[in-house]
Amino acid sequence: MTNEQPFIDVRHAQKSYGTLEVLKDISLQVSKGQIVAIIGPSGSGKSTLLRAINDLDPLTGGEIWLEDKQVNKDLPHRQYEKHINKVRQEIGMVFQHFNLFPHLTVRENITLAPKMLKGISDKDADKLAEEQLAKVGMSERIDYYPSQLSGGQKQRVAIARALAMKPKVMLFDEATSALDPELVEEVNLVMKALAEEHMTMIIVTHEMGFAESVCDRVLFMDEGVVVEEGPPEIIFKNPKNERTQNFLRKHLNG
Amino acid sequence: MGLDFTVLPGYFDALLLGSLWTIAIMLVSAVISFFGGILLAVIALYAPAIVRYPFRAFSFVFMGTPLLLQLFLIYFGLIQIGIDLPAFVAGVIGLGLHYAVYNSDIIQAGILAVDKGQHEGARTLGLSRGQTIRKIIVPQAVRTVIPPIGNNLIALLKDSALVSVIGVAELTLTSQLAISKTFRPFEFYIAAAACYYVINLGLEYGLRKIEKRVAVAR
């Protein structure tokens, strides 16, 4: 494991909105199968960093690499579009507000992209949908519309939709923040199951307990920099940095 | 000379045929106005300026001039440059394009109202911009604007009477022909109005069905 190339390699990521510098020279390596949590106060740049990894929010400086491919490669516009659409197929993303397609059934939500982008047959697509839904415990709802589901169910379908593309990496941006408290656990369980399958994941979260129990590594971000990082038992039990200590004091009690 | 509705039954077949033509005009121009409206909306919002501006000029002309004039222009005017369209075709093109411009405005608003997360959700799966617009954004936009587009269709149905002036034997022209033979304008105009009303009821019924069907998928 020692000489292994990082699976995801964020090199000197920098992002500004006008004069506001949101990410200040952030570097981050994630190896295959690793699960990394990103924690930090609101506005610290967690989402921006996560969304830079699949170029949803393009960086203004630095490089993102997925295995041997540079994600934010410098290409002419048309070629870049082609390139990034391919790369994004390999990076699953789950949003706070699910972003399911309301005009499509659960099945169609899941099969749309595989059918369009991978050209798989209707029959295989159906099988794929069934498999993925079984994984998140949503088989019964395959022909429902998103409006007929609870928040937790929506998020599980959103995870199944991302998994159906067979991504190499999964990114979660506060996947449970919009959920009623009693619905958080069902989504956490799905994420835990993924962790057991050694899916490479980067998880932005406000749930310290979850981060501690699931993740191999925790990054604490504040004001666009990684203030401190390490294994969860160090970050949560013995943080060295004062900002980390203050943040955790507020969040572990709440 | 009093009213005498007994002249009507003799013209039952003619009125029925006229109604069918009116329905045909309405349906064909509705389809043109719907898909044309989507096309114009997508161009207005996403196309590069070099495409957008000519289409904006086109929309401006269609919105700012009388439909009657547009029908004359398409039917009588285009012949001069060698385009000789059958009256029915000229009529549905004129009506269809005129209402496409109105529908485009509504659909644009619908597109802008689609949540930004929808775009992101699709793009992160690897869909291109075009695929996202086609499969995710436009279908949702259209669903939200079905009621106002339905109102346009009802207006379109009524404006289809204008197509009589270029000689399409739809309901209005049929009644006029009947009147010229019987000299009974009141009876036939009432009869024609009743036919329009019934078609309108059918249209509204259809629209309500469509609205119900998409309500769950919102």
Ligand SMILES: Nc1ncnc2c1ncn2[C@@H]1O[C@H](COP(=O)(O)OP(=O)(O)OP(=O)(O)O)[C@@H](O)[C@H]1O
């Ligand atoms: N489109 C934008 N234009 C200008 N500033 C932005 C934009 N998007 C984000 N920002 C700013 O970037 C900073 C980081 O935002 P980001 O969403 O990454 O924070 P976060 O750590 O995810 O916060 P939260 O926990 O609230 O989700 C914030 O100060 C935010 O106001």
Ligand SMILES: [Mg+2]
């Ligand atoms: Mg955020």
